Structures are given as structure tokens and as C-alpha cells.
Amino acid sequence: MRINNFLMNRRSMRDYRNKSVELDVLDRIKDILKELENEFEEGTFGFKLYENGQLIYNGLEGLAGYSGVMVESPHYIALNLKENDEKTVIYSAYYMEKLVTKLIELDLATCWISVYDVDKNLRKDLFGEWTNEINFILAFGYPRRNHPFSKEPFSERISIEEMVYDNEIGQHITLEYLEQRGLADTFYYLRFAPSIKNLQPWRFIVTNDKVHLLIKCDEDDNPSLVDAGIVMYYFEALQELQGTKNKWSLLDGEFVEGGIKYKYIAEYQL
Numbered sequence: 001m002r003i004n005n006f007l008m009n010r011r012s013m014r015d016y017r018n019k020s021v022e023l024d025v026l027d028r029i030k031d032i033l034k035e036l037e038n039e040f041e042e043g044t045f046g047f048k049l050y051e052n053g054q055l056i057y058n059g060l061e062g063l064a065g066y067s068g069v070m071v072e073s074p075h076y077i078a079l080n081l082k083e084n085d086e087k088t089v090i091y092s093a094y095y096m097e098k099l100v101t102k103l104i105e106l107d108l109a110t111c112w113i114s115v116y117d118v119d120k121n122l123r124k125d126l127f128g129e130w131t132n133e134i135n136f137i138l139a140f141g142y143p144r145r146n147h148p149f150s151k152e153p154f155s156e157r158i159s160i161e162e163m164v165y166d167n168e169i170g171q172h173i174t175l176e177y178l179e180q181r182g183l184a185d186t187f188y189y190l191r192f193a194p195s196i197k198n199l200q201p202w203r204f205i206v207t208n209d210k211v212h213l214l215i216k217c218d219e220d221d222n223p224s225l226v227d228a229g230i231v232m233y234y235f236e237a238l239q240e241l242q243g244t245k246n247k248w249s250l251l252d253g254e255f256v257e258g259g260i261k262y263k264y265i266a267e268y269q270l
């Protein structure tokens, strides 16, 4: 499926069938995990598949997920970081979301689960000795079929105008201008990227020759670098669909505008 249609239809699944994924499919997934780990600087992060999801669910019930609401699935994949530096956090999320696209291609459904609030020792006990820094895991399995007349759950998205600015934050950009620049479709679909608590903290500044990605910090002035990595993956994929094959380059810097802190994440050459 083309990445634009994929994004529009992508949903987090929180209701799985009580059915294990076939062994040959799990083997294929293990190969995918290795491939993705090796696509980035080797050894900076790793994935591990937990086939016995029940064990993980029992260990995290009441503790992981939003307000301790753990999502139950037949299997989980943990994302382990060797270092907790910005580049590793951003790119490990980039590849975790690439993994999501591969699992959905296998007709599976997924949901990111936040485990950063779970006691560190418990995480080590549960995920094993290889654990260094596990803040997110992925639930996956076969989705429970929706009732044919039930409405698909849909999480609201911000508008392009709330997300994309002309030369500086706050400066309105018109859709006509984005169309002229060949960016209207990319930003239209990009809004469907997933984010923690659906906060959609991504902001973009379009200049003459570049797009800058910034993250709007939360009330504690922290930027969600994971959300940055996810949106960077989709931006590159959507631009590729338009025939542009560039990659993001990471940037440093931050500024405050209207009492809100923004962190510069990366720039993309148009």
C-alpha cells in the first residue's frame, strides 16, 4: 500500500484476538528486527520479540500504558537503547515506526506502549538482562474484527495551518503556497502520524530551500524526541512518493515563543 493511504488508515489497536501469530510469521518478524537494527549505526539500539505476551502483560498490568492501562496482546516487541542520547532516541523511534509499517504489511495490528513510568528494576526483571533502557514496547497481533456497523475509532488531528509555518513559528502559510512548493500532500498525510497521547507536537517551518522540524515542548519544557523520530520517518517516505529522496539532518537549538518552548530537531533540504 502507498505510504499516504497507509498513514490515513493507520490506527493504534488496543483489542486483539486471543490468537498467537503463526511461527513462520514470527520467524519473518525476527528477520525484520535484525534488518532494521542493522540499517542504523550498529549496536545503538535493539529490538527483542517476546513471544509469550501473557508474561509481559501480567508483569505490566496496572503499571504501563496511559494511567496504567496496559494493552493486552499475544506478543510484544521491546525497544532497548544502549545510550539515551538524543540521536539514539530519535532514530530508534524512526525504526520502531518503520517496523510498525512492516507488521501492518503482514496483516497484523500494533500499538506503542509507554513503559517509562514502570520501575526500572521491574523492567529489567521482566525484559531480561539485555535491558539497558526500555521506555517503549510494541503490542502486536491480529485485531479483533470490528462490528461491521461500528465506527472506526479515530483520533483527531491538528490542521496543516497549526503545524506548518512560513519562515518562522506563528507566521501563517497558505495551502496554495505549499502546493506550489510540492509539500501540500506530504503535510496533509503527515498529520496522521501517531504521537504520545496524540499530542502531535511536531511543528514545521518552510523556508526557501529547507523544511525545519521543531518539537513543541510539554508543560515541563521537555520535547518528545520519540514523536520527532516517528514523524521524520513518515516525512521522508511521503517525500519519496513525490520523487524527493533526501534525508533529515539533525540540528541543535531551542527558542521560546509566546511562552512555549520549541526544540529544533532537524532540517530537510528541498
Ligand SMILES: Cc1cc2nc3c(=O)[nH]c(=O)nc-3n(C[C@H](O)[C@H](O)[C@H](O)COP(=O)(O)O)c2cc1C
Pocket (backbone or CB within 6 Å): 010, 011, 012, 013, 014, 064, 065, 066, 071, 111, 112, 113, 114, 115, 136, 155, 192, 193, 194, 195, 196, 197, 198, 226, 227, 230
Ligand atoms: C511513542 C508513543 C507512545 C504511545 N504510548 C501509548 C500507551 O502507552 N498506551 C496507549 O494506549 N497508546 C499509546 N500510544 C498510541 C497513541 O495514543 C496514538 O498513536 C494516538 O492517540 C493517535 O491515535 P492512532 O494511532 O489511532 O492514530 C502511543 C503512541 C506513541 C507514538
